[in-house]
Amino acid sequence: MEYRKFNDNYIIRLNKGEEVISSLKELCEKEDIKLAEITGLGASNLVEIGVFNINTKEYNTKVFEGMFEITSLVGNATRKDGEVYLHIHINFGDEDGNVKGGHLVQSKISATSEIIVRKIEGQVGRKLSSEIGLNLIQFSV
Amino acid sequence: MEYRKFNDNYIIRLNKGEEVISSLKELCEKEDIKLAEITGLGASNLVEIGVFNINTKEYNTKVFEGMFEITSLVGNATRKDGEVYLHIHINFGDEDGNVKGGHLVQSKISATSEIIVRKIEGQVGRKLSSEIGLNLIQFSV
Amino acid sequence: MEYRKFNDNYIIRLNKGEEVISSLKELCEKEDIKLAEITGLGASNLVEIGVFNINTKEYNTKVFEGMFEITSLVGNATRKDGEVYLHIHINFGDEDGNVKGGHLVQSKISATSEIIVRKIEGQVGRKLSSEIGLNLIQFSV
Numbered sequence: 001m002e003y004r005k006f007n008d009n010y011i012i013r014l015n016k017g018e019e020v021i022s023s024l025k026e027l028c029e030k031e032d033i034k035l036a037e038i039t040g041l042g043a044s045n046l047v048e049i050g051v052f053n054i055n056t057k058e059y060n061t062k063v064f065e066g067m068f069e070i071t072s073l074v075g076n077a078t079r080k081d082g083e084v085y086l087h088i089h090i091n092f093g094d095e096d097g098n099v100k101g102g103h104l105v106q107s108k109i110s111a112t113s114e115i116i117v118r119k120i121e122g123q124v125g126r127k128l129s130s131e132i133g134l135n136l137i138q139f140s141v
Numbered sequence: 142m143e144y145r146k147f148n149d150n151y152i153i154r155l156n157k158g159e160e161v162i163s164s165l166k167e168l169c170e171k172e173d174i175k176l177a178e179i180t181g182l183g184a185s186n187l188v189e190i191g192v193f194n195i196n197t198k199e200y201n202t203k204v205f206e207g208m209f210e211i212t213s214l215v216g217n218a219t220r221k222d223g224e225v226y227l228h229i230h231i232n233f234g235d236e237d238g239n240v241k242g243g244h245l246v247q248s249k250i251s252a253t254s255e256i257i258v259r260k261i262e263g264q265v266g267r268k269l270s271s272e273i274g275l276n277l278i279q280f281s282v
Numbered sequence: 283m284e285y286r287k288f289n290d291n292y293i294i295r296l297n298k299g300e301e302v303i304s305s306l307k308e309l310c311e312k313e314d315i316k317l318a319e320i321t322g323l324g325a326s327n328l329v330e331i332g333v334f335n336i337n338t339k340e341y342n343t344k345v346f347e348g349m350f351e352i353t354s355l356v357g358n359a360t361r362k363d364g365e366v367y368l369h370i371h372i373n374f375g376d377e378d379g380n381v382k383g384g385h386l387v388q389s390k391i392s393a394t395s396e397i398i399v400r401k402i403e404g405q406v407g408r409k410l411s412s413e414i415g416l417n418l419i420q421f422s423v
Contacts, residue, residue, distance in 0.1 A: 002419075002421060003421075004404070004406070004421045006317065006402050006403060006404030007402070007403060007404075009319070009402045009404075011317070011358075011402070011404075011406055011419070011421075013418060013419040013421075016414065035147065035152070037150070037180060037257045037259070039180065039319060039321065039356050040356070041356055041357055041369070041370075041371040043334050043336070045336070049210075049234070049238055050210075051208060051209075051210050051234065051235070051236050051238065052184050052208070052210065052251075052252055053208060053236075054184070054186070054208060054251050054252055060236065062237070062238055064238070067333060067334070067335060067336060068333075069331075069332075069333050069334065069371060069383070069384040069385050070371065071354070071356070071371045071372065071373045071383035071384060072212070072213050072215075072232070072354050072356045072371060072373060072383075073356070074180050074181070074182055074212070074213045074214070074215070074354075074356070075182055075255075076152075076255055076257065087182070087255060088182075089182040089210060089211065089212045089213060090212065091212045091213060091232050091234075091240055091354070091373050091381070091383060093331070093333065093373075093382060093383040093384045094333070095333050095335075095342065096344070096382075097331055097333065097344055097346070097382040097383060097384050098382060099232070099240040099373055099381040099382055099383045100234060100237075100238040100239060100240055101210070101212035101213075101232060101234040101238060101240045102210040102212060102234045102238050103210050110334075110336050111334055111336055111414050111415070111416055112414060112416055112418050112419070114357075114358055114369060114419060116319045116358065118319070120147050120148070120150050120152075121147060121148060122145070122147030122148075122150075122152075124145070124152055132157065132252050132253060133252070134252055134253055136154060136253050137143075137152070137154040137253070137255060139143060139144075139145045139152075139154075176288065176293070178291070178321065178398045178400070180321065190351075190375070190379055191351075192349060192350075192351050192375065192376070192377050192379065193325050193349070193351065193392075193393055194349060194377075195325070195327070195349060195392050195393055201377065203378070203379055205379070213353070213354050213356075213373070215321050215322070215323055215353070215354045215355070215356070216323055216396075217293075217396055217398065228323070228396060229323075230323040230351060230352065230353045230354060231353065232353045232354060232373050232375075232381055240373070240381040241375065241378075241379040241380060241381055242351065242353035242354075242373060242375040242379060242381045243351040243353060243375045243379050244351050261288050261289070261291050261293070262288060262289060263286070263288030263289075263291075263293075265286070265293055273298060273393050273394060274393070275393055275394055277295060277394050278284075278293070278295040278394070278396060280284060280285075280286045280293075280295075
């Protein structure tokens with residue numbers, strides 16, 4: 001991971017073999033980012049996604065391996081109990097251009113990935129909702 | 142819908158049962174947002190999309206029901222004749238990760254949705270183009 | 283192409299027959315944009331995408347013609363040897379809502395396209411990596 005900050009924007013380049021979620025977590029910890037909007041693209045050879053099952057309140061996860069273009073990364077960085085919490089959804093296309101996607105669990109970069117983390121001054125927390133089964137955004141932090 | 146404003150950014154959490162377009166319309170009215178960029182993600186059990194037919198100049202709409210991850214919401218808020226006008230496109234993945242998408246007509250939230258509305262100082266209008274059949278962006282407002 | 287600048291944001295409307303990459307290149311040249319985040323949507327009748335093959339180090343390109351909603355454009359503008367360099371990935375849905383996507387080579391607009399280019403003060407370059415086969419982001423410019 002290489003990056004540079006321009007005002008509130010972190011321009012990030014991930015390199016071959018690096019993983020999206022763990023890299024961004026490292027960035028947010030190091031740079032003390034508490035709240036941010038995240039957008040990006042890239043190329044990946046392994047993507048793990050989750051689809052939330054509202055009945056079981058669990059993510060069903062699937063791993064895809066191949067030659068993929070990450071057609072979009074959209075999400076946010078917040079904090080849960082002070083810890084960096086990333087919530088990013090991914091779309092990715094295969095060699096025929098067919099797009100799959102879901103809640104991003106992990107994505108390993110095969111060539112490069114370019115991500116913009118736009119820091120927002122402020123703080124937003126997370127709290128597990130037993131009703132929903134997810135760590136929902138909390139504004140009272 | 143719960144939200145908080147941080148500088149020009151509205152961080153929004155939609156709850157189970159709420160609908161994306163009507164919620165964001167309410168936000169833009171209440172907060173007097175005339176121009177904004179919108180990005181987001183979530184989980185939905187009902188998505189209605191339109192695909193614009195350039196011959197008939199109408200949207201063919203389709204309703205999908207299931208357990209979906211909203212893999213991206215990308216769009217903008219403007220005004221048409223003073224009224225809030227939202228233009229958002231959606232991608233959403235099913236339980237196998239297959240992604241569908243189009244012009245967002247409505248999406249009902251099944252678990253949660255997290256949207257960032259970045260207000261832009263300024264104003265952009267809309268006007269129906271009889272040639273195209275759409276309410277196109279107008280800069281002379 | 284019509285556009286207006288509001289602070290650091292260019293709100294862009296592309297018209298029928300215009301092409302996304304060449305239009306944005308023209309914008310970045312004319313407005314001297316060296317670094318920017320790009321998001322957008324639209325409707326297109328022709329999309330050419332590439333999927334990067336990490337073995338041959340070449341993009342395999344495919345052209346799709348039909349009635350498509352551009353469900354997301356996500357990317358950035360940088361510079362390579364002083365020249366505008368756009369890196370944008372696209373998702374687009376067909377009449378059934380099935381989404382395809384990849385590295386955007388070109389997309390011709392059939393009805394309209396609405397793109398936000400958010401200029402970031404600063405400069406980021408590109409350099410061909412012989413190892414990867416791509417023009418990777420370079421921060422030492």
